[in-house]
Amino acid sequence: MRSAVVGQWYRDLAMGVRFTFTGGREGWVRAVLTAFGVGLGVALLLLTAAVPNMLSARDAREEARQDRGIGYLENNTESKPTDRSLLIADTDTEYRYQEIRGRLLEPEGADAPLPPGVAKFPAPGEMVVSPALSELLRSDAGKLLRERLPYKTVGTVGQAGLIGSGDLTYYAGGKGLAERLDGSVVARIDRFGSSTDQPEEEVDPILLLLIVVVFAVLLMPVAVFIATAVRFGGERRDRRLAALRLVGSDSRMTRRIAAGEALAGSVLGLLFGTGFFLIGREVAGSVEVFGVSVFPSDLNPSPGLALLVALAVPAAAVLVTLFALRGVVIEPLGVVRTAKPARRRLWWRLLLPLGGLALLYPMLGQGSENGEFNEYLVTSGVVLLLFGITALLPWAVEAFVARLGSGAVSWQLAVRRLQLSSGSAARMVNGIAVAVAGAIALQMLFAGVEGRFTASTGKDTSRARLELALPQDGSVTAIGEKLRRAKGAATTAALSTSQVAATAKDPEQWLGVTVGDCAALRELARIPSCRDGDVFVVSDPVDPAETNLATAGRTVYFGPSYSGEEPPGAEIAWKLPAGMRKASERADSLLPGASGLMVTPGALPTKTASDFTSTVYVRPDPAVPDALDEVRNAAVAIDPLIRTWEWETTQQAEQFTDIRTGLLVGATAVLVLIGASLLVTQLEQLRERRKLLSALVAFGTRRRTLGLSVLWQTAIPIALGLVLALAVGLTLGAVLLKMTNVRVGVDWASVLSMAGIGAGVVVLVTALSMPPLLRMMRPEGLRTE
Incomplete structure (x- = not known):
């Protein structure tokens, strides 16, 4: 009995596949549209499947060329x-x-x-x-x-x-x-690369949560678009299935044939998607997105993940088709779909987001202190919440348009069309609504935890922007003077730092020494008067006893040595001058925390330059274009080994920055998919209405009126979709913040910008669909075979 059922399924699915490719021009057009829509999603899924191999290849090459800190010779x-x-x-x-x-x-x-x-x-x-x-x-x-x-x-x-x-x-x-x-x-x-296995860096649980949520949010719109694509041409397909009922097929056989058509379109979509992926892989080698670039050979999907995509997409196409036909009665004389459609029920649609919240609830308040988040519960909860949008939106559209009243002719045409096919309108908007909701939640999560992974550098960029570390064998005075005259430099401060010890052998007490001319020292401390040869003492407010060594007439030592040290140290004695004066640190010191001795070059004993670390701080001239690069050029001309750093007021953890960059790259790819898929969906819906549009024009309806009706048909569902996306996105974002034990806050400007981007994509797609709409309004559209 079971073998007979399997055989019947096989024959019916095969018949549906044959109808797809032998059903004439109409069947081919629908198959190509379906394949194109599915192919875009498959290409993005294959790209996602290639991410692990891409990261592994990049890390391997990074490790192979390492020459700093690993691979060094001893001593x-x-x-x-x-x-x-x-x-x-x-x-x-x-x-x-x-x-x-x-x-x-x-x-x-x-x-x-x-x-x-x-x-x-x-x-x-x-x-x-x-x-x-x-x-x-x-x-x-x-x-x-x-x-x-x-x-x-x-x-x-x-x-x-x-x-x-x-x-x-x-x-x-x-x-x-x-x-x-x-x-x-x-x-x-004597080698490049790591010579020993480096211990894996422990990842903060919140960062792991970010990674899981990013993947779930980016892949959900892809799944929604694939599900939408397999339903292209649904109304015409159902009318063709009615003809099959007329020649003897029962309702179950008819549904299996429809599933076969969807299976054929999805398999063709796999081929299209593979082609799109191969083309995109080659293009990826010549573009850079947010500072990230790859080699085409790095984008090789994992065989296991690629096989999963190849099996999941056709299976999903069959299941979506059978689910979509559950409420359609296909009779020999036609399709009963819109005679008196039953009102959509709300209760079971609410179960999806509520179920998602229930899965996330056990992890509220966990933060980073209570171990890692359960990635399976997180993924399932996020997916259910976002998937709830696709269930709630058709109900919301139906309930809203049912209450709309009269208005202009374009408004009435749009409202009536939405009342008859609210499901089709909602399907078009589902993907963008899911994407916007996910983006809002991610924005809230990133903004909420950003402070945890961001630290202040303590650097005042209004005082200096460039820090140039000089080689030990260079003259800080000469180099500082050259950089002061460099194009693009407004002011410079050349400073050298070292330490002196209380004894020449085995010292236990140390005192910091900062050397610079009077102008440079004034960047650090409040000095009433100064000339070359002066010495100043700046006390540490936290540990004033640190400056006990700074006593006039006391001898201190540069380069002290330790017992048994080989070769012996070359200590340089320095008798502190009698004219030392006290100074106080500036509140906005160029180097906060600098204390000890502030010394002008003329007060130092000879042959002490090798004991100092010298740095030049530069404030660029805002009136000079590319001032920072002009200064860097001047530094390299002086000595190629001068190291340069640009100051930043804050510094973010590298892992957090990498995740954010990955999100931006992935969001860019998903945004491209959203635009392309929406355009295909819009064109498919217009193609299905071609005869109706031509008939309306033939009866005297103005083209402008029909164009406005199409705009209203798009604007109403997208407005409802964005409102729903805001509600779900804010809810998901608040729950994720509670999970990370962070105070819930909403940056409304960013949230509304996410919604605006989603609306902008739809407006652009609608504008691009206007030229095909005008062509479909011609009387030739009434021709039939």
Whole structure:
């Protein structure tokens, strides 16, 4: 008996598949529209399935090219050259807010390791660059950067040495790096990459929650659009099925044939989606979204996930079709759908969002202190809440339009159409409503937990924007003076810091020393009068006893040594002058917390420069275009090993920033899908009404009236959908914030902007559908076969 049922199902599904491809032009058009809509969703699902492999490939290449902090020789500053040693200097820089990875290479032996992606070492004065950097250097936008990298390009860095296709990287030939070996900026290595397994960094439970919610929110609109696409041409299909009833098929067989048609369209959609994905993968290699770029070869879906997509999409198409036909009576003489449709019931539709809230309720108040969130409950709860929109919206549209009254002709046409087919109108809006609700919830969650992963740097960007760390063998006075004259620099402060000890051997007491000219010291402390040779004492308000060493006539020591230290230290004694004066730290000090001795260069003993760490702080001139890059160029011209950092008032955790960037990239892809799918849905609905539109025009209805009616048919459901999306999105956002133990707050400007973006997409799609609408109003649309 069971085999007979399976055989019957197989024959009916096969007949539906044959009808799809042998049903003439009408069948082909519907199949192609369905395949196109499903294909867009499949392409995005395959892209999502490729994310794990993409991240793994990027991380592997990042680890393979590591040369800072891992792979170093022991005792780097005291290591000796070998046949396998390589001197490498870090010359990272930034250009117009784009990070550029740079290295100077000087091989010391025939077997020195080559960086990944580099075929041979560049000679001094030469460099090999990544394709993206090469393109930037050749463009007009790279004029200032060409001045900063005065090397001849002799090669290209291959994919093995790059994180993504847009990676900006160069390797240049170095000379004399051994004299500047410090184990930090300049190091001696014998390998690239990590030599030991690094412990996995523990991820904050809130960050894991963010990741789970991001994936659920981004993929839900895709599922909704796929479900909508398999129902394209539903009214015409049902009329064709009525003909099958006329020749003897029963109602169950008719539904199975309809499922076969949907199965054929979804399988064709899998082919379309694979093609879209392959095209998109190649395009992805030439674009950069929010600073993220990939190589096409990185976008390889996991076989297991790809198989899941290939099985889930056709299965979902069959189930959606059978579910959609549950309320349609297909008789031999026609389709009974709209004679007296039963009112939609609300109670069971409320069960979906309530069920989602019930799944999320046990995790309220958990925060980061009570372990990880249950990702299965989180995913299920979020999906049920968002899926509840697709169940509630048809009821909301039906209940609203049933109460609408009379108005202009265009309004009456639109209202009557919505009253007859509120389900079709709601299906068109479902995807955008789900996307907006998810975006609102995510915005609330990100805004709520942002403070947890954001810390103040304590830097005042109104005082300085660039911090330039100078090499130890450089003259801070000379370099500071050159940078002061650099184009783009408004003011500079050259400061050096070190420490002095109370004893020459085995010291236990230390005192901070800051050296700079009078103008630079005034950036730190309130100094009444100053000239070269003066010394000032600034007490630490937290620990005033720290400055007990600062007694006139006392001898302190630079570079003290410890017992058994080899080689012995080269202590430099300094007798503190009698004329030291007290000063107080500025409330807006350039370096908050700087205390101890403030010294002008003339007061120091000779040969102490090697004991200082020197930094120049620059405030750029706002009147100079690209002032920051002009200063960077001046610094590199002085010494390529000068390191530069731009000040920021706050700093975010890297993992949080990566998740937010991933969300923006994914949201961009989903937004493109939303626009394309909506356009296909709108065109499909207009195609189904082509004869009706032509008949109305033939009877004298103005085209302008019909155009306005289409606009009203779109505006009413989208308004209801956005109101519902606001309610669900705010509810989900509040629950997620409660789960993370964060105070619930709503940034209404951001929330309304999310709704505005959704409405804007619909308005754009409606505008694009106007030209096809005008063509469908021609009298030729009344022709039939």
